[in-house]
Amino acid sequence: MNREELKAKAHSAVDKLFTQLDELDAKKDQLSEKAKAEYAEKREALAKKKEELQAKYKELEGASSESFEDIKVALDKSSESFKEAFGNIKTHFKKEAGGEAEAGA
Numbered sequence: 001m002n003r004e005e006l007k008a009k010a011h012s013a014v015d016k017l018f019t020q021l022d023e024l025d026a027k028k029d030q031l032s033e034k035a036k037a038e039y040a041e042k043r044e045a046l047a048k049k050k051e052e053l054q055a056k057y058k059e060l061e062g063a064s065s066e067s068f069e070d071i072k073v074a075l076d077k078s079s080e081s082f083k084e085a086f087g088n089i090k091t092h093f094k095k096e097a098g099g100e101a102e103a104g105a
Contacts, residue, residue, distance in 0.1 A: 003068060007061060010075060014057050017082060018050065024093055035096035042089045049082045 028039055056075040063071045 003065075006072065010057060010060060010072075010079075013079065014053060017053075017079070017086060020090075021046070021050070021086060024090060027097070028093070030097045031093070032096065035092075039089065039093060039096070042085075042092060046082070046085045046089055049078070049085050053078045053082045 025043070028036060031039055053075075056071065056078040059071045060068070060075050
């Protein structure tokens with residue numbers, strides 16, 4: 001896979017994660033008040049991971065040939081961290097909403 005294909009694949013993966021998060025956010029009103037508070041707390045932590053992921057992606061886009069591999073590895077780690085946190089918030093959401101509000105993954 002060449003550099004441009006890798007950037008396109010990373011862009012697609014990041015967009016998919018953020019779209020799923022937006023879909024979940026749109027359904028948060030289905031939660032109880034207690035669950036909404038817990039969701040908000042988890043969502044705040046996830047927002048920080050989202051910012052980290054966006055920053056790593058921007059680094060990847062502008063990376064020189066020498067630094068490209070290092071930044072790709074950092075982007076992969078940031079992406080995995082975001083996915084894990086997203087999975088946790090999605091599981092919490094499904095549990096609290098009775099499993100009715102799945103955000104396609």
